[in-house]
Amino acid sequence: MSDLEIGEQIVAIEDAPEGEDVIQLLPLDAWHRARGGRMVPFAGYEMPVQYEGIMAEHLWTRQSAGLFDVSHMGQLVFTYGDDETGDTDAVAKALEAVLPGDVTGLKQGRMRYSLLLAEDGGILDDLMVTRRTVDGTDEVYMVVNGATKYDDIGYLLEVLPDDVTMNLQDEQALLAVQGPKAVDALARLVPGVEALVFMTAGAFDWNGTPLWISRSGYTGEDGFEISIPAEVAAAFADAICAEPEVKPIGLGARDSLRLEAGLPLYGHDLDPETTPVMADLGFALSKRRREAGDFAGAGRILAERENGPATKRVGLVVAGRQPVREGATVVDADGATIGRVTSGGFAPTLGAPIGMAFVPTALATPGTVLRLSQRGKFHEATVAAMPFVPHNYVRQSKTTGA
Structure with a gap:
């Protein structure tokens, strides 16, 4: 499988958000170009899709950093x-009016995956939310998707009370x-990060x-996200790239890594027509919030949780x-469309093509064989449990045992 073929999966995610006429530059734009990054438009920005090749970058991340x-x-x-x-x-x-997670129960320095919900329970974005204290100020820190951030801001301005101040950093x-x-690499530059565990x-x-710095990420591997002044x-x-373990990695490998990890991409695997139950993201509905039923779209979402949704997101291994x-499309024996593929590509770690699709819940059981139609050709696929590649998150500190 060539890098060109793997790179085709990026074409579908190179769409700027609606209304974004001007492509913005990242703070590291010149840095990427100087290191051979091939830049493409994504989420309204010029971003590096690859440096030395998607396959090599994917495998390097899986084995090093x-x-x-x-x-x-x-x-x-x-x-x-x-x-x-x-x-x-x-x-x-x-925030809990539009997020179905337990935000009030978060402790300082703890983070949680959550969803921004429309009034009908459709997913407007998926995000990370953290409670923290910075320079003596207690605050809630949230990271949202680049393609949706301005829509998210507009929606949150509408629904949050005037006493809540929101700032885009x-x-x-x-x-x-x-x-x-x-x-290993980051701890040499920033001693102490090794004490963090996943989602802290x-x-x-x-x-x-x-x-x-948070111990989190979008690859299924151990790792960190670092918020740093742009200058x-x-x-x-x-x-960090002077450390022998680390190389710069582009969008192409980021997409194939997250696909192997079974992680959805907003705008493709998630959208306003999709509920958390349909998306198989029920873990984002905390017990306290389910019992209270006090979040956007709760009636619809809880009914789907009780009775099952009409369709469900599943993993696919393609023959x-x-x-x-x-x-x-996913088709039945007569060729009628019964589902849709939302992500797909070659998995370098597995050496096989994989994907995600929405199918009728009755067909969502692992092991179910499905028929896919693409450009007039039919392919066989088998429903598979996700992640395709096991997550390697560090949930216990090796230094403290916490």
Whole structure:
């Protein structure tokens, strides 16, 4: 399988958000170009799709560590009122009107995957939310998708009370170091990060520059996301890539890595027509919130959870070597469309094509054989449990045993 063939899966995700006429540049734009990054438009930004090749970058990340520039993502900070000490309980409660997770129950430095929901329960975005204290101010920090961040901001401005202040941290870059050796490389630059465990975060310092670092990511591997002032991002990128474990990695490998990890991509596997239950993201509905039923679309979502949705997101392993891409259809014996493929590509770790699709719930059981139609040709696929490649998150500190 060539890099050209693997790279075809990126074509489908190179769409700028509606209304975005101007392509923006990342803080590291010149840095990427100087290192041979092939730039493509994605989520309204010029972003590197690859450096030395998607296959090589994918496999390097799985065995060592890669640096990803995800500065297109939206970094939002929420505070309450004019008091610098803030009231994160009030902010968290306000956010829970549109997020189905337990935000008020989050402890300092803890983060949670959640979903921004429309009134009817459709998914407007998926995101990470963290409670933190920075420079003495208690706040809620949220990272949203780049292609949806301005729509998210507009929606949140409508639904949040006036006492909640929301700021877009557009002066901050966001970098991710992912892979089994990420902790070794990053800990040499920023001692102490090794004490973090999956879905925790904290404030750190690098040569006098404040960093906010979480142990999280979008590859299924161990890794970190680093919020850093944009003006020093290039110097930090130079420093981390000087470590022998780390190479810069582009969008192409990011997409194939997240697909192997069974992680959905908003705008493709998730959209406003999809509910959390349809998307197989029921874990994002916390027990307390389910029992209270006090989030957007709760009636519809809880009914689907009780009775089952009409369709469900599943993983696919495709027979043969030819990947089946987004837009292919799932068909019955008569050729009638009964489902849709939302992501697809070649999995370098597995050496086989895989994908995600929405199919009738009755066909969502692993082992079910499906028929796919793409460009007039039929392909056989088998429903598979996700992730396709096991996650390697570090859930217990090796230094503290916590």
